[in-house]
Amino acid sequence: MSAAPSSTYRLQLGPGCTFADVSELAEYLDLLGAGAVYASPVLQAAPGSTHGYDVADATRVSESLGGEEQRRLLAERLRKLGMGLVVDVVPNHMGVAKAEANAWWWDVLTRGRESLYAKYFDIDWGRGPVLIPVLGDDSAEDDLRVEGDRLVYFEHVFPIAPGTGEGSARDVHARQHYRLVSWRRASAELTYRRFFDINELAAVRVEDPEVFEAAHAELLRWVAAGEVTGLRIDHPDGLTEPGEYMRRLRAAAPDAWLVVEKILAPEEELPPSWPVDGTTGYEALREVCGLFIDSKGEAAVTALAAEAGVPVSVHEVEHGCKRAAANVMLLAEVRRIARLLRVENAEAAVAELLAAFPVYRSYLPEGDGHLQVALDAARRARPELAESITAIGEQMRAEPESELTQRVQQTSAMVMAKGVEDTAGYRLTRFAALNEVGGAFDRFGVGVEEFHAKWSARQAGWPRTMTTLSTHDTKRSEDVRARLAVLSEIPEEFAAAVRRWSARRALPEPTLNLLAWQTLVGAWPIDEERLGGYLAKAAKEAKLRTTWVDADAEFDEQVQQWVRDVLADTELRADVERLLERVRVPGWSNSLGQKLFQLAGPGVPDVYQGTELWDYSLVDPDNRRPVDFDARRNLLRRLDAGWLPDLDELGSAKLLVTARTLRLRRDRPELFESYRAMRAEGVAARHAVAFARSNDLVAVSTRLPLGLNASGGWGDTRLPLFDGTWTDVITGRAVDSRAPLLADLLSPYPVALLVRESNA
Template sequence: MTPPSSTYRVQLRPEFTFTDATAVIPYLHRLGAGALYASPVLDATPGSTHGYDVVDPARARPELGGEEARRLLAKRLREAGLGFVVDIVPNHMAVEVAKTNRWWWDVLRRGPGSAHADFFDIDWRRGKVLLPVLGADADVAELRIDGDELVYYDHRFPIAPGTGEGSPQEVHARQHYELVGWRRGNAELNYRRFFDITTLAAVRVELPDVFHATHDEVLRWVAEGEVTGLRVDHPDGLADPGGYMRMLRAGAPEAWLVVEKILHPGEDLPQSWPVDGTTGYDALREITGLLVDPAGEAPVTELARRLGQPVDYHQVEDRARRLVTDRILVAEVHRIAALVRGIEQEAAAGAVAETMIAFPVYRSYLPEGAAHWAAAIATARAARPDLAEAIDALDFQVREDPHGELATRFQQTSGMVVAKGTEDTTFYRYTRFAALNEVGGSPNDFGADVAAFHTAAAARAAGWPAAMTTLTTHDTKRSEDVRARLAVLSEVPGEFADAVTRWTARRGIDEPSLNLLAWQTLVGAWPIDADRLRGYLDKAAKESKLRTTWTDHDEEFERAVAAWPDEVLGDAELRAEVEAFAGRIRGPGWSNSLTQKLIQLTSPGVPDVYQGTELWDFSLVDPDNRRPVDYAARAALLAEIAGGWLPEIDSSGAAKLLVVHRALTLRRDRPELFTGYRRLHAEGPAAAHAVAFERRGLITVATRLPVGLAAAGGWRDTVLPLPDGEWTDTLTGTVVTGQLAAMLARYPVALLVRGES
């Protein structure tokens, strides 16, 4: 297996098809990309804008152009020398439009007797499949019959053979499913789902026949050389992730294989998984930490406290996770609790919930990761001594049979509690410093020690050299350039605190967490129009679940939030203040962006460039980050750079394109340079502002904390002692010495190679 030199991520959707992706191959080749990395390509729910709601894993999605267009894309990529990495979704399938999923349709029609009854993780012991699609239970009166289907508005369901006589309600009573009010789903659902989304039903890929039915088509593409890499979505939801990885590796022995496993600080991938690494959120966290000034923590925290924002991170996280176990994933908790022998159901449910809330990582993979399990049990026992007997019983029974149903279901669900409670709730409640509120991140860790970054990079070089690294994905809460600009706030916390205090007094949002997040978002993504900001704030307000939610709306609060962007942007004096402040941090933000990008592109691992981020990109959480990319404009700028143009660092973002182009091209054309890893130390008055490392005949030099650097008088006589030989900066084409003032005079980063560029 030879991993790609790099990947370029595209979001396929009906508006950007296989044919559209084929059209940008020449640009990607000139950019230097090693592979095209595509979002899911299998048939999905009609109109899906992301493709993770797969309905048929045995065919290329027709809305993207189907099999013929997919094969042409693969052919053109091979001809251009680019790999093709495909995102696969083993954990779940979409059932929102039941008839589009032939397996699910057959299960609803035939029940436990269906040939596909075991494909989905359904608890048949509880009888009929509960489908929470009605407005209320009483709406069963609104059902009607259309041929051999039961119809409820746009929803259609099959009628089992021989059960179609009588009224719609009588027919409904004879089916293998029961249509009920949507509010009953969280507490009563009897099939496993993806998080709290009842329209995504979990698939039992641990069964060999299900694995082959869901994977054989993609594995055929791999065997025929059309697909060179696979990215596995959400492995934590699987019953046996390690076993799944071994089956996948057996089916794709030569493919590059990375998993969307989100590692907490200090956590490692299980050693038994035959994969090449994660999809890079760990690298994102490590690189972001370099940009954040720990000295800014106290004033930033004080601002949050003064505005009424909770500042005890662990308390906020605990409450958010408790909300998930008590109100959102109740059905899952009860299903697990029913498996605990000898304990009354309510106590067992409490023990299960408390242990999940206490988990220090997303999940364990018993018997691997037993220390994480033990830590969660100890924390739960200390928090709830009244549940000690139930917690001990849970602990004993899980350890007794780590591959049994109890242990399996607990581990599958703990990841859901952590992800839903932390990423999707806490990160919208604990908004002290939004640059840290990122997938795989820890908002409680304010900045990173430079030595710790180098230790992590060296460990990746030694243990996971083919792991993916990333700065922006379809799942990040904000793009890399927004994050880079927000990191500057840690260097000017007093100025920011004064500004937000004034702005809040003038146009504050009546919910402290959202208020603080809104001002950070406004300056981080500036300039941003009212509609984009409104869409983001609506999602943030509902994800936080403080004043409103996706299901229980506070209409008055939502109207106030929706009006806020127009009110702020329409207030000429306030808008001018915001614009001036954003202008103050814009330049240092650009410096941070170039720093983190060059580090990501040249440090150990396989770097991914998310669509469009080769220029400045100030996107927010999805769906904002799936907006169309102007490839014609990028191709025009790239042509100028290829012709020798050295752009200024300005709003065009061409300087970032230069960095991306040079680094990716070097990775592709001179892979021998990107082996090994050694930290380099700068010397002199500004040494703390330099990050530098050597691969093999290649040196990366980057600037950190640029505001502090400028305030201290710049680099002055700070030097970076270079190994023997003549070193040329590939960004500028100039021969350099170790004097950082000269080396970084044009750009805040340098990419040095020994000898001629």
């Protein structure tokens, strides 16, 4: 069995965070209690990359991050501290934005099907030259020019095959193994599979053993040397054979901790045949955040949305968005599948089936039930296509390893991601705290019993899976969601505020208007650049009034003017801040509860960079901003000198909870080997949630703090404990009573982490 870290700390490497920078941070992260550094991709990315997911050369480490020497120095530094290194792996695609930076892609464009790397990429060679969608329009061929052995279009450079460079640029272009075409043709006509609808990321065929070896040799060399202790696999659903890939990777790295970025539906499980330690934890995110949402607020929240013209039929919106993703954004992929079929209306049948999947992907023969659900739903939605849809299902089941089956499964994940995560999530804006990667927009929170059942099952089935609250892909940070959760306790008050604000200054599109007010509350204080950037992205992702492909400049300017007007309106700002006074402190309570439960609960908790203090970031690139580690380092020193901070804007209380819990996990792992629900007793018992990780460790948090205060506080409510002497490791205070009063236990902080010292 692989050695899982006690916890991880996620760092976004790039120009502002190199290997040398991480080496300097290592002492702080060790002091914080992190068991491993969890880094974004570190192989050589496309020139100018800020994130590393566009790997252009899988055979060497990134030069911009410091190259091989700095990588080795970082590995040695972490080893001396007893910390692991988890690296993000991108097996599904490579960056081809600058063709000359990717030697494999360059050779394919140069030599076509004769290239040694022709099989490395998922190219439909039967449809002629590789289409490269970079031209402003098809008439832009007039802007091509020949420079030596290269064909140039503005900043884009492409190879000229040997012996084909004579004549005009148009003549030379016509002789190549590729065709430069209008970028508008990509969605419907592209001849290579992409990462979702991103033309600059070309899919790689790692199911081929030769390609696997070439793409992983350098990473596996680091694993064999003990310099990398864990691998995080990006987007496994894009792979042709995810299970086979996992088995091959496990065989090559038997001792590595291995987790996959697999987004699971609420009742979905990882395929049991995958030899991995778990997921990257989005399902835990949904459960932890949902625990602090008041389900009693759903009716009023839904009523406000309906009144405001925001759609509330989750299934209807999600299905429509998935169907649009299949018919528009991913039409090239749908047509490639349809060409494998001999049925009437193949293209329409494929699109409808893809839009009907209840999960990102089924894995045949495992997951056949998900395929059946999709088949039934597709036939109900389009009865005139029922015969063709049935034929697709029959063929997939008869040949589970066929190209048809593989491409349907790959593409259903793309349709789900683009349709739900990247479109419906920006249209179903009745309550933004729900709209998260791995979220369930139709489930208004998570009840206490469901929470305990899920976490007990995680301990039993996947004790080494990663858990998370914030990532580089989340739509809003954990602290934004924690503050928004408070609104579920006062939905009528929030609805009245939205009506006042909208009457004064409303955005012209209802779903964006409701999202904007929630964002303003959740991320306050926020400046014009951040709020304007977020709403510009949200509007284009929703694809209602403007899109990335066909922007409405007038509407886009209206959105930005709204931001300027709202932030300059002193009376409106004062009204917003009055509501903030209601939710700020309860939001901090929710934040600490979320953090404690994630860090103390089953699995391997990940802390996203900077979130050990309050962090009110929104979707990327906002959540990739530089982190002030000097401030965090100085605060941690003060905490270690005995300072117990107030629960205030500084966020030191969150740093205290984070450090004390992470250190305990690392230093006393035997305390975290089981899971048991604990029950408070008394008048306010419903406002306390607690669990034991062993007979000697109990975590407890306040739930629904506004309701608690409105009902008069904790009163006589107690938490029965096992016999012995207990200490709250967060405050350092002794807890003498066998059933302490929660009024005493949950003060000055709304959380406690209790350790029984009698057996220490």
